[in-house]
Amino acid sequence: MTSGQAAVPAPVRSDTDPGGPGTREPRTGDPGTGDAGTGRDAILRAARRAFTQRPYADVTIRGIAADAKVSPSLVVKHFGRKEELFNTVADFGPAAAELFDAPLPVLGRHMVVTLVRHRRTLQSDPLLRVVFSLGNRDERSLLRDRFQEQVTDALAARLTGRERTLRAELIAGHLIGLGATLGLHRSGAGADATPEHLADLYAPALQALIDGS
Template sequence: MNGPAAPADAPAGTDPVTGRDAILRAARRAFAFRPYAEVTLRSIAADAGVSASLIVKHFATKEGLFNAVADFGPAADRLFAAPLDALGRHLVVTLVRHRRDHGGDLLLRVVFSLGDDDERTLLRERFDQQITRRLAALLTGRDRDLRAELITGQLLGLGSAQSLNRTGAVARATPEALGDLYGPAIQRLIDG
């Protein structure tokens, strides 16, 4: 059975869902490396291989697209969907599988938001609220905030390792093998 037909404004052969994913990937790159005022829907469309009107159809405005890029809530829902006693391995496996299945990291875009303009600050604030603070609220025991920050740092480190060497041992390892090796260190922080 064939999937839904691509909208008339999408390039031939473009799946609407894949087009949306391509737009989000291109927008994440654009907003991470350029100031908000310099980013245009046309440049994002060109990078994504879609029309600017498809971006408007999915996100309405550049602000709507930025808000979608800056929303870590769906990532948090996927990452934290395990009981605390198995969360360390789950975090690793979920992060690695998402990268392999979708070609992008759930969290790493926050690393590139180191500028001081309002939009990059907003990206960091949303990451802190939707990922780090939400994780801290799940933890029990002492130093929950500190442990949550260390856990997110380790997850960002894993994403960086995957990005830096795309053909090395980390890239070749299965999500389960990485979960078995890297998950226990994260689990120790979860357990406190």
């Protein structure tokens, strides 16, 4: 965090996950968003764009509200202060819990199927927003810290055998790469493939890292 700025409080749990490059951001009220006219999901999408693409000090509640097409008071009603909204955006815990919720012998396949289904159901990617924080030294670096703690370290703690941290880092890279590829080629062959077929092709490399083989 840069000098002179208030400390960012402990993370607040989020019930949605971020969009990434190439993903369509559904507008408020779209089927499947769970927004139902409240504006909450639109605010989250706008906040993700703001905090991952601009320095923290440049982001304002008013600017997020304008992007989300809601009033600033509605942003405050749903999320409180800017620091609390930032913490919601920076929380990878729920996504990691879902991605890692399978026994180790089938975890690779579970992660691929879960990630693809998440993208298609919610029109967003659970991990890709961390990419926007790379190379930044302001509060956006907190995204990397949270990703390390909530995704990479959490996965490493589940693995067995040697080089668990290295293997967890490589697995995280595979998952981010899958999301980026599906976003880049969103009208390509992957868009027509089932999650299960994508897992047939992609999961073996993940599983080899999980097994340590």
